[in-house]
Amino acid sequence: MRVITAQEIEGVMNFRDLLETLRRAFRVGAVSPSPHTHQIARPTGYQDGALSISSAWNDFDAQGTTERGFIGTRIESSLPTLDEYEPPTVSGVYLLQSGKTGSPLALLDGKALVTWRTAATSALASSYLSREDSSRLLMVGAGSLAPYLIEAHASVRPIKQVLVWNRSPAAAEELVERMQGHPFDISMTTDLGGAVRGADIVCCATSANTPLIKGEWLQEGTHLDLVGSMHADQRECDDAVISQARLFLDSYDNTPATAGDLKEPLTEGVLSVQDIASDLAELCQGDRAGRRFYEQITLFKSTGTALGDLAVAGHIFLRV
Template sequence: MRVIPAADIADVLTFPELIETLRGAFRQGVVTPVRHHHSIHFPDQAEATLLLMPSWNDFDQQGHSERGYVGVKIVTVFPDNASRGKAAVAGVYLLFSGKSGEPLAVIDGSALTVWRTAAASALAASYLARPDAKRLLMVGAGALAPYLIEAHAAVRPIEEVLIWNRRPEKAERLAERLRPRRYRPHFTEDLEGAVRGADIVSCATLSNHPIVKGEWLKPGAHLDLVGGFRPEMRETDDDAIRRARVFVDTREGAMKEAGDIAQPLESGVLTADDITADLFELTRGEKAGRRFYDQITLFKSVGTALEDLAAAILVFSRA
């Protein structure tokens, strides 16, 4: 059994290849049981979360499969880790042979997650963001932020990146770390002004309250919501839902787990029929993405074990 650390993942992955790998995985599909979602309560800190995300290739009656893998990601989310100078999300990925069940690899789950999550957002943006999108706003400066920036820049001609964070010094540090790049990174404290000028707004926060207001979105903007993975979490408001053509990574996951979708569904601001498409339908050409230049699009991601399995197989084959 091989152990594949974060450094090896960075050595073998590129966003163009990973994005295309995910495109193929969504077209083909795999078995993804409902993930286990457990809350861990503490008397002296914020509630933590344990996630178990299994997935495997589907087999026909003869037991044949193109790749034959089984995988499960085990993740913890400790929101208070930011105050300790540690990442809020940690985990490992276990990859097994789909033929024999033998363990093949233990892969750094945190690194795999940021790569596949960013690639999924960029995959969606390849259908939803305007082809001439040049200005990207990154809301949040955590571990996922630099990966989202690089992933979006892999599918659109990004020339300028603004970074906003509740703690401006953290956004400033990230902007400095991203220099030099083919795009110009800067930090900003003017969130409203940055949203109004952005072609793509990508959010990766753990906020329980809307940060980005729908009224700020300019015609033609694409809003990428990544951070909220529980029903009480929210990164944007109802105005954004009303103004946008809404897309998700998976319907079941987003409607049940994502507050940016579940809350508007509960209040009646959004209906299930208002969700235009998921990534299965977009990649298979069953539903259209952006329909006209000035349309506002919104993509909500909560993550799916399909993305983990596809990324893990790619890493295992390259590392």
């Protein structure tokens, strides 16, 4: 069995190839039972953590040599920090097995795999939902996922300007400094409302407990990509955003029940299940339309899928 480190994963990845692997995976599908999540009690002052175990598998061919034919299991811990706006510390591993024999093939760095999967999933959704001429990106949050999300969105749209907002301006400035030299202008802002009003794509990766993005700020044609605040008591946008946007999910299976951005509006009657336009599988399969017209506001909410993990793990295994 091979051990594949984060450094090795970084060495073989690019978003253009990974997006096509994910697109095929969402078209074909996989078996993915409900994940198991266990709460981890934390000291006073900290939110409880979580230990999650999720699995997926797909068919293998007669030779067992294609990117199909894998069993994958992700074991991950998520431990929130004291700062409500910063994403939790996430660590874990991913076990990849042969779908033919069950033999262990590789143990992959879980954080690196999830980072690439999350960013690529957002970009894949954006390829269906954002305007093709989107050139201005707002990145809300400056954690470890932010640079990947910026590059992922820039891989599918002609991004020319990136603004970064973070509760800590110093963290935003640090991210801006690290990302100099890319083929887009990048700078930080302290005016979140003004930045939202001027953005074609708004990408959020925070663990905010109260909404950051307000519906009154949205302009026609905006695409929102919400990848943070994955728990039922967390929110990155208010009800006014939900009321205005055409909604899309990474998966019907668990996102509506676990993401506060959807669960609260569903519970309070602001949103109904029928208001959700599609999940990513239906978009990739062509069963549902994405953006319908230029001025439409679209929103993609993701909490992660075992199918996506499996596709990315196989993608890495075949290239390292």
